Amino acid sequence: xxxxxxxxxxLGGAVLVVWLGLMAMSWRAAALPPEASGxxxxxxxxxxxxxxxxxxxxxxxxxxxxxxxLDFAWIAHGDEPGxxxxxxxxxxxxxxxxxxxxxxxxxxxxVVTLDRFMRQAGLMK
Amino acid sequence: MSQPSSIASPSGMSWxxxxxxxxxxxxxxxxxxxxxxxxxxxxxxxxxARGWGREVFAFALAIQNLLWGLGQPFAGMVADRYxxxxxxxxxxILYAAGVALMTVSGSPGMLTLTAGVLxxxxxxxxxxxxxxxxxxxxxxxxxxxxALGIGTAAGSFGQxxxxxxxxxxxxxxxxxxxxxxxxxxVLLIVPLAGALSGRPDYDSDPTVxxxxxxxxxxxxxxxxxxxxxxxxxxxxxxxxAFITVHLPAYLAxxxxxxxxxxxxxxxxxxxxxxxxxxxxxLGGRYSKRYMLSAIYFLRAVVILLFITIPPSxxxxxxxxxxxxxxxxxxxxxTSGLVAVMFGPRYMATLFGVVFFSHQVGSFLGVWLGGYLxxxxxxxxxxxxxxxxxxxxxxxIHLPISERPIARLAPAT
Numbered sequence: 001x002x003x004x005x006x007x008x009x010x011l012g013g014a015v016l017v018v019w020l021g022l023m024a025m026s027w028r029a030a031a032l033p034p035e036a037s038g039x040x041x042x043x044x045x046x047x048x049x050x051x052x053x054x055x056x057x058x059x060x061x062x063x064x065x066x067x068x069x070l071d072f073a074w075i076a077h078g079d080e081p082g083x084x085x086x087x088x089x090x091x092x093x094x095x096x097x098x099x100x101x102x103x104x105x106x107x108x109x110x111v112v113t114l115d116r117f118m119r120q121a122g123l124m125k
Numbered sequence: 126m127s128q129p130s131s132i133a134s135p136s137g138m139s140w141x142x143x144x145x146x147x148x149x150x151x152x153x154x155x156x157x158x159x160x161x162x163x164x165x166x167x168x169x170x171x172x173x174a175r176g177w178g179r180e181v182f183a184f185a186l187a188i189q190n191l192l193w194g195l196g197q198p199f200a201g202m203v204a205d206r207y208x209x210x211x212x213x214x215x216x217x218i219l220y221a222a223g224v225a226l227m228t229v230s231g232s233p234g235m236l237t238l239t240a241g242v243l244x245x246x247x248x249x250x251x252x253x254x255x256x257x258x259x260x261x262x263x264x265x266x267x268x269x270x271x272a273l274g275i276g277t278a279a280g281s282f283g284q285x286x287x288x289x290x291x292x293x294x295x296x297x298x299x300x301x302x303x304x305x306x307x308x309x310x311v312l313l314i315v316p317l318a319g320a321l322s323g324r325p326d327y328d329s330d331p332t333v334x335x336x337x338x339x340x341x342x343x344x345x346x347x348x349x350x351x352x353x354x355x356x357x358x359x360x361x362x363x364x365x366a367f368i369t370v371h372l373p374a375y376l377a378x379x380x381x382x383x384x385x386x387x388x389x390x391x392x393x394x395x396x397x398x399x400x401x402x403x404x405x406x407l408g409g410r411y412s413k414r415y416m417l418s419a420i421y422f423l424r425a426v427v428i429l430l431f432i433t434i435p436p437s438x439x440x441x442x443x444x445x446x447x448x449x450x451x452x453x454x455x456x457x458x459t460s461g462l463v464a465v466m467f468g469p470r471y472m473a474t475l476f477g478v479v480f481f482s483h484q485v486g487s488f489l490g491v492w493l494g495g496y497l498x499x500x501x502x503x504x505x506x507x508x509x510x511x512x513x514x515x516x517x518x519x520x521i522h523l524p525i526s527e528r529p530i531a532r533l534a535p536a537t
Contacts, residue, residue, distance in 0.1 A: 004271050011148055019286050029297035096296060
């Protein structure tokens with residue numbers, strides 16, 4: 001049975017590695033370019049406090065709109081071109097447009113509808 | 126994993142070792158079960174792009190689930206007759222075609238055809254049900270329960286993988302390209318199915334009882350233990366579907382933060398992987414019917430505690446973790462019992478019928494949840510119904526005979 005557990009662990013690990021790679025590629029593609037402006041989802045490193053994120057957004061020339069259910073991801077708005085560049089200069093990892101973020105749980109017959117959930121999270125209009 | 130001496134690869138191919146069979150089967154289960162779990166994220170962008178109301182997408186997915194359930198026994202029959210690989214290949218192609226064609230579905234009718242009909246039928250052919258039946262045939266009996274557990278856990282893992290990947294693809298490439306990428310991944314089922322090719326020549330084996338599919342079905346439906354198993358799996362479908370669809374809304378009604386709902390759903394998914402695998406391992410050592418009875422009883426207890434104790438973040442997360450362990454852990458045990466009762470000869474057919482019962486329960490869980498909420502203003506009635514059904518399932522699993530049916534019993 002030990003060899004069975006080993007096979008399971010190796011298979012799970014291999015899938016995770018491939019998954020992480022695909023996730024990294026996709027989220028990199030989703031990031032807004034530096035010259036972008038408007039309402040964005042600004043993602044900071046998790047170690048940043050809410051106060052620090054708030055201040056960073058202001059220094060970047062924008063205004064904080066609201067926090068999300070992820071403590072280190074805030075909705076922010078900046079009118080000037082280059083707002084995203086400013087956010088990155090103030091420590092943001094990346095900024096994104098409206099993204100369908102949310103957990104999911106697909107049971108055998110479930111139709112997962114997350115719109116109410118995502119609106120409450122401030123991630124959808 | 127050493128090559129067991131008691132079984133040769135069905136097609137005679139030396140590369141078709143148990144490890145290869147398990148890895149490829151698990152990847153098929155992961156992809157097949159996982160891709161569909163991301164469809165909910167396409168609802169909003171697709172509906173917005175096409176100018177549809179949400180009911181269009183929801184209807185298509187409801188048709189998908191219905192056809193998956195209805196098609197499963199038939200897919201199982203074909204797999205038992207012609208081999209799992211062929212069914213997986215055809216199912217994979219239909220599934221991939223349906224996903225790809227969703228990108229050009231410009232009308233509600235077209236979406237129902239692609240996302241509903243094509244994918245629903247494709248799922249019946251390419252789902253973990255066919256994979257588990259193949260495992261039951263191709264893996265030695267002493268490894269069977271473990272194999273069923275790892276196959277189920279792989280499907281559970283696929284939900285986690287593709288739910289996040291679907292979101293990331295949509296964010297990075299837009300919903301249309303995301304669907305095409307998903308379709309490409311589903312097509313991987315075709316080459317992977319090769320590892321499950323071949324089937325034992327039952328017709329030429331003098332030790333195998335000769336039986337048509339019709340006879341097998343008649344025998345099963347006349348066997349009390351099988352009917353009890355079918356009834357119990359209905360309850361499983363009811364529980365998982367109701368909680369899946371309605372838990373976030375229930376938590377929102379309680380005034381708990383969105384972050385709590387997010388963590389809860391994530392925990393169910395992660396603990397599900399652990400629970401499924403553990404059930405497979407333990408099912409090889411202990412009584413499957415007693416384990417199933419305990420799982421359903423514990424579900425009833427967990428739900429009772431959840432709705433009676435004052436809600437808080439802690440209770441929600443504990444509920445999620447407990448339900449996660451008890452989530453799809455029923456699958457390897459239930460499928461294992463089908464194999465014990467009737468042998469692997471018509472496993473795909475008979476477990477396909479059991480799965481259909483699960484889908485009927487799922488449909489009722491989703492629909493009744495919304496219907497009774499609208500009628501009563503709360504989910505309380507449905508939660509109590511879930512508790513009652515859990516206790517019912519716990520009871521009916523107890524008298525299940527965990528032995529081969531008389532014709533399969535070894536002569537004494």
